[in-house]
Amino acid sequence: MAEKEATIFILDLGASMAETHSGRKESNLDWSMRYVWDKITDIVASNRKTLCVGVIGLRTDETKNKLQDDDGYENLTVLQDLGPMSMSSLRALQSSIKPSATWAGDAISAIVLAVDMIDIFTKKLKWNRKIVLVTDGQGAIDGDDLGDIAKKMNDSNIQLTVLGVDFDDADYGFKEEDKSATKAGNEKILKGLIDDCKDGVFASIVEAIDEIETPRVKSVKPYKSYDGALTLGDPTKFPTATSINVERYFKTHLARPLTASTVVVKADQGATQSTETLDEDPMDGVEFSAVKSARTYKVNDPNAPGGKRDVEFESLAKGYEYGRTAVHISESEHNITKIETVKSFSILGFIPWSKYEPFLNMGDVGVTHARKFDEQSELAMSSLVWALSELESHAVARIVTKDGKDPTLVLLAPHIEPGFECLYDIPLPFAEDVRQYQFPPLDKVITVTGQTITKHRLLPTDDLNQAMSDYVDAMDISTFAGDDEGDAEYAPIDETYNPTIHRTNNAVKHRAVYPEKAVPDTPAVLLRYASPPEELTEKVQSRINALIEKAEVKKDATKQMGTIVRSLITDSFANSKYDQAVECIGVMREELINMEEPGMYNTFVRDLKKNLLSGALGGDRRDLWFKIRFSRLGLINSKESEVSDVSGEDADEFYKSR
Template sequence: MAEKEATVYIVDVGQSMGETRYGRGETDLDWAMRYVWDKITSTVATGRKTALVGVIGLRTDETDNELGEEEAFEHISVLQPISQILMPNLRDLRGKIQLSGTNSAISAIVIAIQMIASYCKKLKYKRKIVLVTSGRGSMDIDDIQEITKKIKKDDMELVILGVDFDDPEYGVKEEDKDMMKAGNESALKTLAEDCDGVFGTLEQAVAELGIPRIKPVRPVPSYKGQLTLGDTSAYETALAIDVERYPHTMVAKPPSASQFVARVETTNEGESMQSSHTIAAGDSGPLIDGKTASMEDLTAVKNTRIYQVDDEDAAGGKRDVVREELAKGYEYGRTAVHISESDENVTKLETRASLDIIGFVQKDTYERYMNMSVSCVIVAQKANAKASMALSSLVHALFELDSYAVARLVTKDDKAPVLLLLAPFFDVDYECLVDVQLPFTEDMRNYRFPPLDKVVTVSGKILKEHRNLPTDQLMKAMSNYVDQMDLSTFAKDDEGEPVEYMQMDETYSPLLHRIDQVVRWRAVHPSEPIPLPYEILTKFAQPPQELLNLAKKNLDSLIAAADVKKVPPKQKGRKRDHDQPKPLSGLNVEELLGRQKRTKISTENAIPEFKQMLATTEDPGAIQDASRQMSQIIISQIKHSLADSGYGRATEGLRVTREELISLEEPTIYNDFLKDLKQKLLAGELGGDRREMWWEIRRNHLGLITNKQSTLSKVTDEEAKQFLLTK
């Protein structure tokens, strides 16, 4: 179970926070709220009921707190009581953060202490107070010692971040600072240090928002039992160690999207009516009837699965059946092979949870490409000194012999076994085994490829010099270029020593953290443009420009040695009144082979001959003739098809015709043919009921050519869509 947390944010909303300073382009309040919103939305994203948040407004116009009757606690408002904060609470909070009056930040800390003490009582909570202020209001520091004692007694963490506060270590110092702010800053710094808290400038906190935070995850064991070597039930010398297995590395995935549809209400007359409720200002949602929808206007998408079988007596030739009436089958090629439940039980392997070492391999004989999974660690059972000593002995033995162990793992009874490779691992504080999954023989696929350093002719002769083999000059140029682009020593550390440019702990997944950034931003800013990705996420997307400049000379040498030539851009269309593209070699293959222009397309080799006929003509009449012949062949294939045996050839012919006529900018020919084909299919004029062929056309997206696909087409996307849907 995750640790319980209670965090209270104190936000200074005084009039001085509405000023814009030092060319920032936004008010101090908006700048400070960058940090606060980031922290709160990160908590909301976890969805944990044990992560609680409270928000206090400092220097508000109104007074709303438990101690508000006392003068010292006026103009302090509890904007969000300590609770799990959800999206509706977040939207309400956005409207409450407004500029207003004046009061003491110390008094707000007292209110935060009171809120945490009242809610958490003596329960085990991680308690935290975060104060964000400009330090420009008046401040009463008479009770600061009592506050310090209370914070330390209740084991609270105090974080104070100030707008333009001085921080010599970070390099921030505000010039010409007024005396009141300097005194308040000094008092707050003393308070944070006395409470063993954190005191810093807001500039550093905002700058570090772009650095993705590592999410702590409590590991869950995937196996608890014995690691055995030998049969413990038959031999006394067999080895058995009580161990636990935990994940070491896991694949982090971005949050998935949820599917919603507009909620439909039913009237008394039985008619459906789509909701068109408009939510309050600040909310965001999809548009329904031109108005923004709230979550109450939406409903989750639910999937319903219907099973059908062929039945000539049923309407439409299909009959619905319940799932219990179906038998399980497995795909074997294109055939569904039935297997009964009794037969399946015979083939099922009965296993028990175990982890057995079945062999050892030398470290230098293992290939890294055999790894099939993320890694896990195997450690000794907690509070078991005997198991710790035994596992340590095994780890050291494997390390000293440069060996790995191969083990058979069954995590739970009756689960399929897997093979693991166990490797020794040492750290300062612990020793363990690291495991990865190995493939079975059935998982291995062997492919033969020609060698890269020689060419073997049909007669068996080995050639070391060939146009497909790199020359010594090319190999040297490539080697020099690779050496020049080396990133392992390109960066410099604080002492000026060369270090790796792209270090592992500074490399983050752009997909994962960019989506997280966008989701958190949209939660607080529903209508503003999405910001650019953080620089740290795009830093390693391109090589450093300085390194590219240094390697420019080597790259030019490589291009010259490889004789690289620019490839002509691919032509988007072959207009019939333009010259046909010529090969780079300048040779006319048709003339060399002595081929004549084709005038007739055969049924046996229709597609290649259709392409050849179009490639050797510029006459519009010849294009129409070739398309007419191809259309007749497609119709014949459908008409004389035995059931659906000829639908595949007809569909492929239709696809090629469509692509070629788009390329030749003759969409009208195809569209007219498809309209005529649809009419004949649905009317049953092609040898009976051929509606399944029309479904194949829809499934393969072979509809009308639209004006987006060809400028000469007059068909819009909506018309093409309706054409496919209309039966």
Template sequence: MADKEATVYIVDLGSSMGDCHNGRTESDLDWSMRYAWDKISATVAASRKTWNIGVIGVRTDETVNPLAEDDGYNNISVLQELGPMNMTAMESLQSKIKPSGTSCGDSVSAIVVAIQMIEKLTKKLKYKRNIILITDGEAPVDPDDDNLNDIADKIKDTQIQLTVLGVDFDDSEFGIKEEDKTAQKATNERLLRQLAGRSGGNFGTIAEAIAELDIPRLKQTRPFKSYDGPLTLGDPQVDPRAMSISVERYFKTHKQAPPPASNVILKTDHASGSQSAQTRDVDRMQGVEPTGGAFASVKNARAYKVNDPDTPGGKKDVEFDCLAKGYQYGSTAVHISESEFNITKIETAKCFTIVGFIHQDKYGPFLNMGSTGLTVAQKLNDAAAMKLSSLIHSLHELESYAVARIVTKDGKEPQLLLLAPYIDVDFECLYDIPLPFAEDVRSYHFPPLDKVITVAGATLTKHRHLPTQDLIETMSEYVDAMDISTFGLDDEGQRTQEYAPVEDVYCPPVHRINQVVRHRVIYADQPVPPIPPILLKYAQPNRNLVEKARSALEDLIEVAEVKQVPPKAKGKRQRDAIKPISGLDVDALLQTPENKRTKIDPNNAVPEFKQMVDNAEDIKTFEEATKQIGHIIRQLITDSLGDVNYDRAIEVMGVLRESLINIEEPGFYNSFIKDLKKRLLSGELGGDRRELWWQVKGAKLGLIDQNMSDVSKVTPEEVAEFYKK
């Protein structure tokens, strides 16, 4: 059964609530209503018809309440009758919450009116009953002690939770004490504290309640049963020795998603007095309340057209019912009729059966998928509890997990679950987690971390890419220095607790969106508030922890020889030129028309190629330099006796590749290397040169991909395919 709640807010609207005190820039009423509006808006967002809210104003200009004819109930008005709250009622209530022009009105009498409202609605039914009083304590309160005792007894008999929140009330635990307090406020504060204490309620300052608004509210959910039936091992209908246990399965964890948004448009007002069709649509649209406001839901309409040469425009409209489903098969659409569509569905029956067992050491946690559930024995079934307990203890003693197939109801898709035993002092269950199917698994092969395998197949355990023993030990010390398991502060200020326990880490997107939506509902014209610090508490490493680990990090940087990588040069004109001590630009002195190089000498290929590229003024010069150095490389290979010239050819290719990357012209190199590969493998460069191609692959002098140059059109997959062929 859904929870039922009845909450009455008593708000002090006296003239003194319109003043600002203790350095605040907003009135006491607006400041106090932060708490009330936040709680009311949370109830509206929950949209529970069993959560009822009422609002009473005390020290109002009018007197509107059921006990108005009795003495002592003047200047008390019921602003919102006790019942479900929606956006319309909330907007109407906002216009009524404003300071009055009077200072008369008894807060204790308002509590009596609230008790009567709650009794009228809840009667003797099971409800959570709450009264929340917000006041500055400046109005006279009836000091009759017998009257206070009677009211306190009535509150306890009705099982009402009374909460008194005062503006600038003294609270030693929270650290608030008002020095220049009036005698009237001090007396009222003492009387209200006594009333809250005698009735078993709460008493505090509104500042503490407002300070706690930023703490996210954790939604308490009821257990949701996802399966109710037998857990089997074998088929009881075939073999009487098969195991069958009556169990119930519930969700243990479930993903919490941020609230979804709805598409709305501004409604257009019509001159006629009748309701527009647009407004009538709102009444039928889920998620948009028909409040007569400025918004209306967006409805989608689709039109389907097919080619028809006989129709004007070459297309004609068709109804949705005339369309057929087509499934993509390559580049072809394959039609399956509705009568044949059943062959795509798996006919399943409700079941929960164990299909095998696996040792805990052979199971990888990376296979966990989805939300966790728990399986317990059927309620009030001692035989099932005994059987399930035997299975749980057997799995625990054998250090094993069970693998089960579950179909929660007939016709639903099957799931594979991993069942893990859990044993506590007074509770036993099987925790389960969904397992992947073959299509869900992606296998990726990575090189080993403890060895290097060369192109020739040799295994190296010492290499510049492998960590040394000194580096491993330094890294271990750094990891230990960043340990947060005992970095949290306890009540005595000692670091003995966990730094970031799970119960204190909140999901920023979920709670931030909820906070912004509530703020927009209450204060439509104000800007969005900043992110609460509690949501960003663990967004950055703790400064003290970083400072503690600084020395270990510096040692790690030194041992690992970490060096800052300079930014990637974007062409020759963005590179910083080296300035000589004399201040003379030697390159400019030498760059005369006669000295501009147009041909590269094969005996001095690398320096002259670099000089030609550095002095190039247009793209044609880059292309000419690439053609000349490419011809030199091919000539080196052709004239090579065996592998004599292979090293030199590899060196020149590396210079060519690096230079074209720096000037952002990878296309020239990619064209060259494709042509070179074709000539090498076909034997055009002086015979069988496949050994040189293996050296090119080992030096990784293949195509320049997008990771190496932003302007390259070659993907890493194409590079891998280029090496394979």
């Protein structure tokens, strides 16, 4: 079960928060809200009712809170009661976040109010309790009774975080010059409160904002995928067979970007939804409505209007393609296509480490260990793991996670660390999943007569092999970022983020908060490893130059392909080689678009058209030009390649014969 979390944000909305400092163009409030909106949109996106948020406005023009009758709680407003956060709540909250005209309001009183709200909401149940105070420290603060307040938060297990606008932070290396005495004193008071809390954080908000672009990897609790016996042999037939009670969990799982749903703009918020919309609209309250798809099926019927007749889905039957024939299997007989399986996990055999190829890995990694509190199974699992490790072998097993599920082959690899022994598994392919491709050898040429040649213009020389080896060694990034002892890693796994996933998340979060603003550029942290390090590239430039020289690399690929195409056309008997020529032209066009070199292709195809229509390529080849036109292999226009200087109109005009 997911952990429950209650967080209250105390937002300083005083008049001083409308000011701009430290060379920023944004007001202190707008700048600080970058962090707050990022946190809140994460909570909204999770769509979990166990993540609850409350918001208190500090130094507001009005006073609206349950303790307002007591002294010291003036100019505090509860902008949102503690509870689940939705998109509607986010929109309502946005309209409330604006600077006030007052300087009055006590941050310590706001903290006391937040503690009271959390205690009432969470009672004595198991919750993660958090208070986040965002302030510029310009309002008056009452520093009395800080010890009692800290003790209350410690007793309630509340984590207090104070994020100050331009607060001094020695650890982060930030210090504000010409700080007012009031602000300096308030920083000292708040820092003292944090020191008395057993779980407190005090920092300048500049640090928190700078960390926004660094993705927060979602932590997923492991879930059990198999619980039962791992067998070696059949225990029902052989007394010497082994059976170990085990539990299997996923160790890794494929992460995917957010998925989009089809929505329709509501023309009239008060109008009744059409039959195409869902009955219970999960997007209710916004200007969009979720929709569902409707399908109609038609069959040819010469007696029906238009020659087609609608049919109901229930009247359709499944047919399996067998050559060019559809073989019908009725729903009642469909169970003959299913394999009758029972829940099981059995070892089929063993394979040495050296005989296994990593490219056979087929999916997510699982981890299997002995069932908890089962000493006999723990001893048997330990024996199996140590035996595999000492013999440097893997086990191959067949697993069916529950009755009726399709079987899967997995490779079991031993893992041993202090206090923990397990088997990691990875799915293996079946015969149909493996494709065998034959390539000619790289170190010899076999002629049509069967003669083997080791010296040939298509084979690398010893000098070329050495140059390539030197270049590959020089481009090694494993020690590029290393210290004197070579311990540092250049691209550690926990710092490499999937740009597709997090770029999508960033764009959606930004648009949720700022619907009218353009989506910002991709954060630099997502592009950190998108290309080789510039320093390393410069360092190995001499190796690249040597490799180019030894390989005799020349820039003439388009020209060579053009020569081949013209040769195919000239040597073609009638249209015998036209298809081959058109295929070569298509490949050349696609590759030059990908390489952003449309000009090279456009020069080639203009010359080719001229030669085809003039008869310079072996006579009248106009029929090939019509084939090229039909295949749309003319000029590359600016819509197909941004670097092309050919407009769509010019490209269409080119197809006209002249």
